[in-house]
Amino acid sequence: MTTEATSGAGRHARGPHTVSTVADLRAQVQAWRGEGLRVALVPTMGALHEGHMSLIRRAKMLADRVVVSVFVNPTQFGPNEDFGRYPRQLEQDRFKIGMAGGHLVYAPTVEEMYPAGFATTISVSGVSSGLCGDARPGHFDGVATVVCKLLLQALPDVAIFGEKDWQQLAVIRRMATDLNVPVSIEGAPIVREMDGLAMSSRNAYLTDDERAVANHLYKTLKQIADDIDEGVDVGQACAWGMGELGRKGFAAVDYLEVRDAETLEPVDTVTRPARVLAAAFLGKTRLIDNVACGVKG
Amino acid sequence: MTTEATSGAGRHARGPHTVSTVADLRAQVQAWRGEGLRVALVPTMGALHEGHMSLIRRAKMLADRVVVSVFVNPTQFGPNEDFGRYPRQLEQDRFKIGMAGGHLVYAPTVEEMYPAGFATTISVSGVSSGLCGDARPGHFDGVATVVCKLLLQALPDVAIFGEKDWQQLAVIRRMATDLNVPVSIEGAPIVREMDGLAMSSRNAYLTDDERAVANHLYKTLKQIADDIDEGVDVGQACAWGMGELGRKGFAAVDYLEVRDAETLEPVDTVTRPARVLAAAFLGKTRLIDNVACGVKG
Incomplete structure (x- = not known):
C-alpha cells in the first residue's frame, strides 16, 4: 500500500x-x-x-x-x-x-x-x-x-x-x-434534528407517525433537566417524565434516570454535573437520548 | 527523565x-x-x-x-x-x-x-x-x-x-x-535445578525434606511423556503418575493431564504436539510443571 x-x-x-x-x-x-x-x-x-x-x-x-x-x-x-x-x-x-x-x-x-x-x-x-x-x-x-x-x-x-x-x-x-x-x-456533543430528535441510524426505522412524535423524548428530558435545575425533586421530575412519554405515544420506557455525569451513579439530589438519560420504544424502535443537568448549579 | x-x-x-x-x-x-x-x-x-x-x-x-x-x-x-x-x-x-x-x-x-x-x-x-x-x-x-x-x-x-x-x-x-x-x-523454555525441579519463586517455601522430593514432579511428568511417546495409553500413563506423586510424598494433586500444546484441549491420543501438565502440593506449597510429548511422533 x-x-x-x-x-x-x-x-x-x-x-x-x-x-x-x-x-x-x-x-x-x-x-x-x-x-x-x-x-x-x-x-x-x-x-x-x-x-x-x-x-x-x-x-x-x-x-x-x-x-x-x-x-x-x-x-x-x-x-x-x-x-x-x-x-x-x-x-x-x-x-x-x-x-x-x-x-x-x-x-x-x-x-x-x-x-x-x-x-x-x-x-x-x-x-x-x-x-x-x-x-x-x-x-x-x-x-x-x-x-x-x-x-x-x-x-x-x-x-x-x-x-x-x-x-x-x-x-x-x-x-x-x-x-x-x-x-x-x-x-x-449530540447533533439533533431541527425539532430536537437526536440523530441516530435507528431513526430510519421510524414510521412517519412515529417520527412525528419522536422528538418528545428530547423535549421530555430537557423539561426534566430544567425542572431539576429550578429545584423540582429528582424523583418527582422523573415520574412526570415517565407519564409524559406514555402520553406522547412511547410504548415502553426501558429507563428514565438522573445519574452522575461521570461515575453514572444514581443521584437523588443534583449537586454536581449530572445527566438525565432515557431509553424508550416507539413501536419496535428503541431510541436513547440524554441531556445535561446541574451544570449551572 | x-x-x-x-x-x-x-x-x-x-x-x-x-x-x-x-x-x-x-x-x-x-x-x-x-x-x-x-x-x-x-x-x-x-x-x-x-x-x-x-x-x-x-x-x-x-x-x-x-x-x-x-x-x-x-x-x-x-x-x-x-x-x-x-x-x-x-x-x-x-x-x-x-x-x-x-x-x-x-x-x-x-x-x-x-x-x-x-x-x-x-x-x-x-x-x-x-x-x-x-x-x-x-x-x-x-x-x-x-x-x-x-x-x-x-x-x-x-x-x-x-x-x-x-x-x-x-x-x-x-x-x-x-x-x-x-x-x-x-x-x-523452563530452566531447571540440577535434579530437574523447575525453577520457581515458590520453591523458597519448601522445607529441606520437601525440597528433597520436589524433583519427582518433573521426573513423573517426564516418565509419563516418555511412556506415551512409546505407545502407552494416555489415561493409563496419567493414572500411574497420580499414584507415583502420592508415593513420593505429594499431599494432593490439583491436576495431572495431557493437553494439546496450543489449544490446551484435553487429548486422549497424542497425534500432534501435546503437553503433560500438573499442579501438586508438597505440604502447603503448590508446585506446577509441564513437559512436551508427542513432539517426535
Missing part, C-alpha cells in the same frame, strides 16, 4: 481510500505518524448521518489525518436485537466520509475482527451497570471489547465518540484508562 | 535505573524506540531466580534494550492464596537484573496499577478452562488483565514469558492476539 493510495483531487469524489485488514490499516496509520502527522479515529457502525459528520469534523480539528471505521459489531447486539436489519450502506458511507474530509475508511469483515478461536472479553463494572447495561445484557462487554480492538488496531493519537451514547462513552473512557490504552478519548 | 539516567559503568553495580510510574516508563521506552532501538519487556513478580535470568538473556537476544517489570499482582491471587507472603525483595531483584544485563526496572505500586475506580476485567475462555483455571478461580482474569496493562504501559516490541506457566502463556497469547495488542509474545 502506498502512503496515499489516491490523489487528493479524486479522493472525495470516489470516496476515501478504503482498507479492510488490520495490516493495511496499521501500515497507513504508522506511515502518517512516522511523518509526524497526528491521527484521529472515528469508530462507527456505518449508516452515517449528520451526527457522525460532526464527529469527523471534530476529529479534523484534533488531528491531521482522520480514519473512520465502519463495522457493525455483532457482539454488542443481543439475540433479539436488530443486528440483521441494522442498515449497511458502505458506498454511501464512503461518499459521506469523503465529503466530511475523512482520509481513510477501515471496513473490516467480521472474520477479520473475530477470527476462529477468538475467546477474549473485556468487562467494565460500575459505569456499565443499570441503564442500557440492564436493558441489553452483554452489550457493553461487546462495546468495550470491539473498541479496545479498534483502538489497538489503528493506534491513533485520539479517538472520538458521540455523547448521545453517554453510558457507552463512560464505559469506553473507563476501559481505556484502566487498560492504559495509549489513545486519548474525546466525546463530542 | 534523561534517556539514560545512569551511566553504563555504574548501572550494573547499583542495579539498573528504576521507575515506578507509567509516565516514566513510557518516556524511557519511547525515547529508545525513537532512537530506532528495539525494546523487550520481561514481566515478573520479582523474587528472581535463574529462570527469570534466562528470560532476560533471551530478551537481550531479541532486542536492544530490556525492561523488567517487578509487580506482585494482587488480582491473580485467590483469597486463600499466598499474596501476603509472596517473597518481595526489590533490591536483590534490581541487582540480579543488572547482572543479567537488563536496562530498566519498572516497579509500580498497586495504586499505580489499580487506581481508585478501576473497574475493567479481561477474560479469556477456552485456554483458561481446566488445569490452573479450575484450581484457581479468577486467576487467569487477573493475569490477562495485568499483562494487557503492562504491555500497553510499556509498549515494547516484544515481551517474553516462561513456558513453566504454560497455560498462562497460552492465555496471554490468546489475549494479545484477540485484542490486537501490538506486541510480539515470545515463550522461553
Whole structure:
C-alpha cells in the first residue's frame, strides 16, 4: 500500500481510500505518524448521518489525518436485537466520509475482527451497570471489547465518540484508562434534528407517525433537566417524565434516570454535573437520548 | 527523565535505573524506540531466580534494550492464596537484573496499577478452562488483565514469558492476539535445578525434606511423556503418575493431564504436539510443571 493510495483531487469524489485488514490499516496509520502527522479515529457502525459528520469534523480539528471505521459489531447486539436489519450502506458511507474530509475508511469483515478461536472479553463494572447495561445484557462487554480492538488496531493519537451514547462513552473512557490504552478519548456533543430528535441510524426505522412524535423524548428530558435545575425533586421530575412519554405515544420506557455525569451513579439530589438519560420504544424502535443537568448549579 | 539516567559503568553495580510510574516508563521506552532501538519487556513478580535470568538473556537476544517489570499482582491471587507472603525483595531483584544485563526496572505500586475506580476485567475462555483455571478461580482474569496493562504501559516490541506457566502463556497469547495488542509474545523454555525441579519463586517455601522430593514432579511428568511417546495409553500413563506423586510424598494433586500444546484441549491420543501438565502440593506449597510429548511422533 502506498502512503496515499489516491490523489487528493479524486479522493472525495470516489470516496476515501478504503482498507479492510488490520495490516493495511496499521501500515497507513504508522506511515502518517512516522511523518509526524497526528491521527484521529472515528469508530462507527456505518449508516452515517449528520451526527457522525460532526464527529469527523471534530476529529479534523484534533488531528491531521482522520480514519473512520465502519463495522457493525455483532457482539454488542443481543439475540433479539436488530443486528440483521441494522442498515449497511458502505458506498454511501464512503461518499459521506469523503465529503466530511475523512482520509481513510477501515471496513473490516467480521472474520477479520473475530477470527476462529477468538475467546477474549473485556468487562467494565460500575459505569456499565443499570441503564442500557440492564436493558441489553452483554452489550457493553461487546462495546468495550470491539473498541479496545479498534483502538489497538489503528493506534491513533485520539479517538472520538458521540455523547448521545453517554453510558457507552463512560464505559469506553473507563476501559481505556484502566487498560492504559495509549489513545486519548474525546466525546463530542449530540447533533439533533431541527425539532430536537437526536440523530441516530435507528431513526430510519421510524414510521412517519412515529417520527412525528419522536422528538418528545428530547423535549421530555430537557423539561426534566430544567425542572431539576429550578429545584423540582429528582424523583418527582422523573415520574412526570415517565407519564409524559406514555402520553406522547412511547410504548415502553426501558429507563428514565438522573445519574452522575461521570461515575453514572444514581443521584437523588443534583449537586454536581449530572445527566438525565432515557431509553424508550416507539413501536419496535428503541431510541436513547440524554441531556445535561446541574451544570449551572 | 534523561534517556539514560545512569551511566553504563555504574548501572550494573547499583542495579539498573528504576521507575515506578507509567509516565516514566513510557518516556524511557519511547525515547529508545525513537532512537530506532528495539525494546523487550520481561514481566515478573520479582523474587528472581535463574529462570527469570534466562528470560532476560533471551530478551537481550531479541532486542536492544530490556525492561523488567517487578509487580506482585494482587488480582491473580485467590483469597486463600499466598499474596501476603509472596517473597518481595526489590533490591536483590534490581541487582540480579543488572547482572543479567537488563536496562530498566519498572516497579509500580498497586495504586499505580489499580487506581481508585478501576473497574475493567479481561477474560479469556477456552485456554483458561481446566488445569490452573479450575484450581484457581479468577486467576487467569487477573493475569490477562495485568499483562494487557503492562504491555500497553510499556509498549515494547516484544515481551517474553516462561513456558513453566504454560497455560498462562497460552492465555496471554490468546489475549494479545484477540485484542490486537501490538506486541510480539515470545515463550522461553523452563530452566531447571540440577535434579530437574523447575525453577520457581515458590520453591523458597519448601522445607529441606520437601525440597528433597520436589524433583519427582518433573521426573513423573517426564516418565509419563516418555511412556506415551512409546505407545502407552494416555489415561493409563496419567493414572500411574497420580499414584507415583502420592508415593513420593505429594499431599494432593490439583491436576495431572495431557493437553494439546496450543489449544490446551484435553487429548486422549497424542497425534500432534501435546503437553503433560500438573499442579501438586508438597505440604502447603503448590508446585506446577509441564513437559512436551508427542513432539517426535
